[in-house]
Amino acid sequence: MTVIDAHALAGKGISWAEPQREVNYDPAELVERSIAAGIDRVCIVSPRSADYPAANQYISNVCSRQPERLIGIAVHHPQREAGRIRQMLDAEVKSLGLRAVRSDGHPTRELLDAASELQIPVIYYPNRKRGAGPGRWYHMIASTYPHVRFILPHLGEYCSETWWGHMEALDLVRRYPNIYLDTGGIGSLKYLELAAKELPPERILFASFAPELDMRVGVESIRLLHLSPERHAAIMGENMLKLLRNS
Amino acid sequence: MSSRRDFLAQGGGVMVAALAGTPTQAARRTPMIDCHAHAGHAPALTDPWTTIADPEEILRRNREAGIDQSVIFPISNDTFEKANQEIAGICRKFAGHFIGYAKHDPETEKGRIRAMLIRECNELGLRGLKLHVHPGPEVLDTVAELGIPVIYHPARVALIEEISRDYPTVDFILAHLGADMSYDWREHLAAIEMARRHQNVYLDTGAVVLTRYIEQAVHELGAEKIIFGSDEPEVDCRLEIFKIRMLELPKLQEEKILGGNLQRLLGKYRGKAA
Ligand SMILES: [Zn+2]
Numbered sequence: 396m397t398v399i400d401a402h403a404l405a406g407k408g409i410s411w412a413e414p415q416r417e418v419n420y421d422p423a424e425l426v427e428r429s430i431a432a433g434i435d436r437v438c439i440v441s442p443r444s445a446d447y448p449a450a451n452q453y454i455s456n457v458c459s460r461q462p463e464r465l466i467g468i469a470v471h472h473p474q475r476e477a478g479r480i481r482q483m484l485d486a487e488v489k490s491l492g493l494r495a496v497r498s499d500g501h502p503t504r505e506l507l508d509a510a511s512e513l514q515i516p517v518i519y520y521p522n523r524k525r526g527a528g529p530g531r532w533y534h535m536i537a538s539t540y541p542h543v544r545f546i547l548p549h550l551g552e553y554c555s556e557t558w559w560g561h562m563e564a565l566d567l568v569r570r571y572p573n574i575y576l577d578t579g580g581i582g583s584l585k586y587l588e589l590a591a592k593e594l595p596p597e598r599i600l601f602a603s604f605a606p607e608l609d610m611r612v613g614v615e616s617i618r619l620l621h622l623s624p625e626r627h628a629a630i631m632g633e634n635m636l637k638l639l640r641n642s
Numbered sequence: 643m644s645s646r647r648d649f650l651a652q653g654g655g656v657m658v659a660a661l662a663g664t665p666t667q668a669a670r671r672t673p674m675i676d677c678h679a680h681a682g683h684a685p686a687l688t689d690p691w692t693t694i695a696d697p698e699e700i701l702r703r704n705r706e707a708g709i710d711q712s713v714i715f716p717i718s719n720d721t722f723e724k725a726n727q728e729i730a731g732i733c734r735k736f737a738g739h740f741i742g743y744a745k746h747d748p749e750t751e752k753g754r755i756r757a758m759l760i761r762e763c764n765e766l767g768l769r770g771l772k773l774h775v776h777p778g779p780e781v782l783d784t785v786a787e788l789g790i791p792v793i794y795h796p797a798r799v800a801l802i803e804e805i806s807r808d809y810p811t812v813d814f815i816l817a818h819l820g821a822d823m824s825y826d827w828r829e830h831l832a833a834i835e836m837a838r839r840h841q842n843v844y845l846d847t848g849a850v851v852l853t854r855y856i857e858q859a860v861h862e863l864g865a866e867k868i869i870f871g872s873d874e875p876e877v878d879c880r881l882e883i884f885k886i887r888m889l890e891l892p893k894l895q896e897e898k899i900l901g902g903n904l905q906r907l908l909g910k911y912r913g914k915a916a
Binding site: 414416554555556558580582583584585607608609611612615616619 | 689690823824825826827828849851852853854875876877878880881884885888
């Protein structure tokens with residue numbers, strides 16, 4: 396079984412999570428902790444940044460030092476960087492070796508066209524008002540770009556802020572074959588249990604959201620589902636491996 | 643006058659062995675107690691916590707986690723007389739597995755809480771109070787007389803400042819380390835600060851996603867001020883107890899957090915002549 400953490404963080408910037416704060420996530424410590432937690436490979440992404448080209452270059456540099464351990468993911472801001480994304484992403488995938496893109500803001504046609512051409516997954520956690528679920532933000536992009544594979548982090552609701560955010564995420568996966576959920580940062584495990592019970596097992600991806608959150612908690616959350624060895628292995632890494640292989 | 647012995651007689655199980663005198667070596671083990679769980683029905687049907695919380699679901703996970711007892715109190719109702727009776731009934735039905743607390747709303751039940759709470763402790767065997775709404779003297783004078791702990795989930799951590807100062811003999815357990823589901827990390831820091839300044843403020847560890855603040859709380863305040871809780875059945879006690887275990891604390895410190903501290907607070911129960 397290869398264990399792949401589908402969503403972790405490295406580098407300097409502003410936290411993805413609200414309330415925002417300045418962060419500086421040390422990739423060396425991340426690798427150390429991942430080894431201790433029994434994780435083979437970690438997908439790393441930059442925190443929010445005012446300069447994504449530089450942040451993505453940093454992620455690429457870190458990954459190239461430990462390619463057997465780290466997988467790099469680019470980030471772009473579809474509105475702020477409009478007009479330049481296709482070209483940047485092309486280079487980041489083909490030259491820098493990044494394997495997916497996280498969208499900091501609602502994905503535009505430009506970003507999705509580029510992801511579609513490059514055949515890379517798009518990670519998108521809709522930023523929305525407190526109390527609103529992710530559903531509205533996914534219907535148009537998932538139906539318009541059926542060949543783009545989307546990863547919705549945190550089972551749709553970071554820290555389980557609302558229970559219906561998770562329920563909307565589960566419903567999105569049922570409706571669209573191109574939506575995947577990652578499991579990092581879930582407060583209320585029963586929605587992950589529901590997901591594991593009700594959804595196709597290949598659509599759930601183990602993630603820790605470390606070092607913002609503790610990797611060991613992420614691993615334990617999946618263990619507590621008491622899945623068959625096959626399903627467990629799929630969620631812990633095989634699913635993500637397949638997603639990345641297609642890219 | 644109700645006594646500690648009455649409580650032990652009806653509590654049964656591990657608490658009896660652990661609190662009553664001359665225990666055997668095995669029985670002297672500190673019980674593992676979850677200080678924060680909900681049970682029973684509510685009428686509104688808008689959220690899980692206004693619908694139902696199933697005690698058998700809690701017991702199933704408790705068995706897997708090795709938790710001996712859970713403190714249970716009602717989910718969200720407008721008033722709580724019936725819901726508290728249901729809690730007492732669940733404690734009787736699953737004797738030894740649960741410790742019942744009352745819950746009250748100091749606004750909707752104003753003026754009636756004192757009489758209800760005395761009866762709920764003396765006659766129904768409840769041993770603490772859960773609050774969401776800010777309490778006034780009616781509630782706090784009564785809990786001080788009864789010698790029961792208050793587990794309080796305030797809208798903001800700062801709300802606990804004055805009451806914990808004005809009622810130094812009342813033990814306040816601040817739920818969720820001050821921030822349910824870690825919705826705001828600054829509230830975790832405020833909670834740690836509050837427990838540092840007030841000898842009678844304790845922190846419950848349930849439904850904390852940013853676990854580094856549990857670690858910070860233990861290191862800065864000592865294990866004595868930290869009490870394991872989960873917020874079952876909405877939050878899984880198996881994962882919440884893992885968050886304590888992964889701190890890899892010395893055994894004695896871990897035992898305090900997982901049950902010893904709460905056991906000590908529950909031992910202050912005096913009851914009160916009606
Ligand atoms: Zn609660």
